[in-house]
Amino acid sequence: MSSRLSATFDRLKSEGRKAFIAYIMASDPSPEASFEALRGLPQAGVDVIELGLPFTDPMADGPAIQAAGQRALAAGATTASTLEMARRFRAENDATPIVLMGYFNPIYSYGVDKFVADAAEAGIDGLIIVDIPPEEDPELGPAARAAGLDLIRLATPTSDAKRLPKILEGASGFLYYVSITGITGSAEADAAQVGPAVARIKAATDLPVCVGFGVKTPESAAEISKIADGVVVGSAIVAMLGEGRPVDDVLDFVKRLADGAHGTSPA
Amino acid sequence: MVETPQGAQPNSYCSGPDEQGRFGKFGGRFVAETLMPLILDLEREYERAKHEPEFAAEMQDLWTHYVGRPSPLYFAPRLTEHLGGAKIYLKRDELNHTGAHKINNVLGQILLARRMGKTRIIAETGAGQHGVATATVCARFGLKCIVYMGATDVERQKPNVFRMQLLGAEVVPVRAGRATLKDAMNEALRDWVANVRDTFYCIGTVAGPHPYPAMVRDFQSIIGRETKEQMQAAEGRLPDSLVACIGGGSNAMGLFYPFLDDRTVRIIGVEAGGHGVDDRMEHAASLNGGRPGVLHGNRTYLLQDADGQILEGHSISAGLDYPGIGPEHSWLHDIGRVEYVSATDKEALDAFQMCSRLEGIIPALEPSHALAYVAKLAPTLPNDHLLVMNMCGRGDKDIFTVAEALGEEIVA
Numbered sequence: 001m002s003s004r005l006s007a008t009f010d011r012l013k014s015e016g017r018k019a020f021i022a023y024i025m026a027s028d029p030s031p032e033a034s035f036e037a038l039r040g041l042p043q044a045g046v047d048v049i050e051l052g053l054p055f056t057d058p059m060a061d062g063p064a065i066q067a068a069g070q071r072a073l074a075a076g077a078t079t080a081s082t083l084e085m086a087r088r089f090r091a092e093n094d095a096t097p098i099v100l101m102g103y104f105n106p107i108y109s110y111g112v113d114k115f116v117a118d119a120a121e122a123g124i125d126g127l128i129i130v131d132i133p134p135e136e137d138p139e140l141g142p143a144a145r146a147a148g149l150d151l152i153r154l155a156t157p158t159s160d161a162k163r164l165p166k167i168l169e170g171a172s173g174f175l176y177y178v179s180i181t182g183i184t185g186s187a188e189a190d191a192a193q194v195g196p197a198v199a200r201i202k203a204a205t206d207l208p209v210c211v212g213f214g215v216k217t218p219e220s221a222a223e224i225s226k227i228a229d230g231v232v233v234g235s236a237i238v239a240m241l242g243e244g245r246p247v248d249d250v251l252d253f254v255k256r257l258a259d260g261a262h263g264t265s266p267a
Numbered sequence: 268m269v270e271t272p273q274g275a276q277p278n279s280y281c282s283g284p285d286e287q288g289r290f291g292k293f294g295g296r297f298v299a300e301t302l303m304p305l306i307l308d309l310e311r312e313y314e315r316a317k318h319e320p321e322f323a324a325e326m327q328d329l330w331t332h333y334v335g336r337p338s339p340l341y342f343a344p345r346l347t348e349h350l351g352g353a354k355i356y357l358k359r360d361e362l363n364h365t366g367a368h369k370i371n372n373v374l375g376q377i378l379l380a381r382r383m384g385k386t387r388i389i390a391e392t393g394a395g396q397h398g399v400a401t402a403t404v405c406a407r408f409g410l411k412c413i414v415y416m417g418a419t420d421v422e423r424q425k426p427n428v429f430r431m432q433l434l435g436a437e438v439v440p441v442r443a444g445r446a447t448l449k450d451a452m453n454e455a456l457r458d459w460v461a462n463v464r465d466t467f468y469c470i471g472t473v474a475g476p477h478p479y480p481a482m483v484r485d486f487q488s489i490i491g492r493e494t495k496e497q498m499q500a501a502e503g504r505l506p507d508s509l510v511a512c513i514g515g516g517s518n519a520m521g522l523f524y525p526f527l528d529d530r531t532v533r534i535i536g537v538e539a540g541g542h543g544v545d546d547r548m549e550h551a552a553s554l555n556g557g558r559p560g561v562l563h564g565n566r567t568y569l570l571q572d573a574d575g576q577i578l579e580g581h582s583i584s585a586g587l588d589y590p591g592i593g594p595e596h597s598w599l600h601d602i603g604r605v606e607y608v609s610a611t612d613k614e615a616l617d618a619f620q621m622c623s624r625l626e627g628i629i630p631a632l633e634p635s636h637a638l639a640y641v642a643k644l645a646p647t648l649p650n651d652h653l654l655v656m657n658m659c660g661r662g663d664k665d666i667f668t669v670a671e672a673l674g675e676e677i678v679a
Binding site for chain 2: 154
């Protein structure tokens with residue numbers, strides 16, 4: 001496991017706190033605004049950053065993140081510019097882990113070996129590549145692990161007892177539990193269903209289990225954080241950036257989400 | 268199957284895909300984790316069904332009585348005379364119920380869906396032919412049918428939209444991305460991720476994650492098997508060459524597959540050259556103008572920019588207007604078993620008119636691309652050369668597009 005991710009989860013565990021993970025799309029709505037948001041996330045209480053790698057055809061994403069990717073591409077985002085954004089962030093923050101989230105084709109096009117080397121050098125800690133299931137691990141996993149990057153696996157409501165070992169094999173960093181059958185930002189995660197699923201996964205692995213895809217509000221973040229090691233929010237944050245809201249307003253919302261996840265919301 | 272280095276040839280061209288769903292380095296299962304258990308289930312069910320005589324018998328019965336198979340292998344005397352070379356045969360898959368080859372595959376997939384207890388069928392469509400075929404078979408079996416279609420295509424293909432609605436299907440216009448076929452496919456995948464329990468995704472071409480490319484090819488191979496028998500009956504031997512158009516490539520794979528190991532048969536796929544295969548990227552020729560990448564669950568040749576972002580492409584034919592191509596074609600291209608060429612919009616339009624006037628057959632714009640290449644190739648070949656072209660769809664749906672391209676005004 002990369003040192004930043006393991007250090008972060010170890011610290012949170014010793015503090016008895018849950019991780020709050022925020023997603024933004026690189027270069028959305030513009031490279032400058034996106035970087036301002038990125039550098040403000042740790043101060044707003046974000047423990048782990050998911051940085052979206054823009055792609056034209058995000059088949060697992062809902063309208064909010066699809067639109068974010070299109071805005072980013074229209075603003076000139078490239079794989080190289082996304083890595084550069086991480087590098088700039090890393091120059092001023094050496095503690096907060098960054099996980100790159102996206103689809104395989106831009107990485108394949110960039111060249112897998114060159115990509116993992118450049119990503120590690122830029123200070124990226126892990127990868128969540130939606131269209132690389134365990135069956136396709138040889139495409140990216142060995143190279144990523146050799147470069148010291150965690151390859152974060154996704155488990156879903158369709159991951160039954162038979163499927164789970166396959167997912168956990170070679171997983172590192174943390175396990176991302178997709179709380180709904182559906183695309184990002186669609187249905188609301190239901191704690192009554194997520195709880196038993198997370199418990200089942202935790203019985204099978206020592207990795208921290210973080211929950212995302214259906215968490216939109218501070219209240220929901222608070223609820224989910226009671227049953228998981230971390231909570232991920234993406235679409236709700238990205239939608240605000242897409243509405244052209246000032247970065248400070250977005251970071252205020254992120255802080256409320258983080259307070260929810262950390263159990264420190266004002267009563 | 269092991270990856271075949273350039274130049275080296277496998278013992279058989281028909282043994283793919285391998286356990287990982289690969290044809291050489293192409294294909295695979297690049298899908299979100301939510302879908303993995305579903306495509307593994309589908310693969311198991313298809314493997315079982317494939318070997319059951321009852322499944323084959325049910326297909327055969329529907330092919331005969333509902334679709335109207337076998338489709339004729341027709342010797343085209345006036346085209347042959349006009350082009351002055353090879354003896355031209357047309358495989359008449361445009362005579363199938365619903366007017367194209369698409370229904371061959373849809374029937375197979377819907378029978379599988381029924382075996383799996385799925386009650387809700389989703390499909391993507393570009394020009395609307397696969398959507399119409401899916402809506403048709405769903406009506407036949409009383410299944411709920413939802414067809415995703417790019418909003419741009421909904422506007423361009425109104426008659427097919429209405430046809431699907433008449434058949435009881437719900438047509439969902441997709442406004443995401445650039446609102447064409449690839450976006451419709453993205454949206455269908457998103458639907459499937461959200462409705463895993465009751466839904467079957469009926470993919471219209473030899474693309475998508477394994478097992479779709481192999482399964483769709485198998486269902487379409489009836490075209491090539493019939494052709495082989497019919498040519499034997501007509502001429503007492505194998506054809507010398509086969510020509511078919513390629514978008515995703517299902518009609519071509521269906522014709523080619525039973526002949527891949529007949530090494531004397533020259534096989535040619537014709538991509539949509541749009542305004543010309545060059546750097547403007549105003550074409551849909553993935554093999555001739557793209558490079559390998561990963562989209563919609565498989566690795567294959569794609570139209571993409573330098574950063575791996577998918578490009579839209581262009582063709583006068585909405586059915587060929589797709590930035591990818593079936594992975595098996597990518598493999599056959601790389602090992603050189605099949606030649607892949609292209610024909611432009613203009614050449615296809617000329618061939619469309621030529622065929623209408625010489626043979627009394629109005630072809631779809633898709634096979635008009637194949638015919639455009641036949642028009643170039645046939646005159647260079649001897650009179651005893653037997654050439655088969657797959658007439659995979661009829662042109663009724665295209666008359667508005669063609670009228671517009673020719674500067675004619677007709678009222679729908």
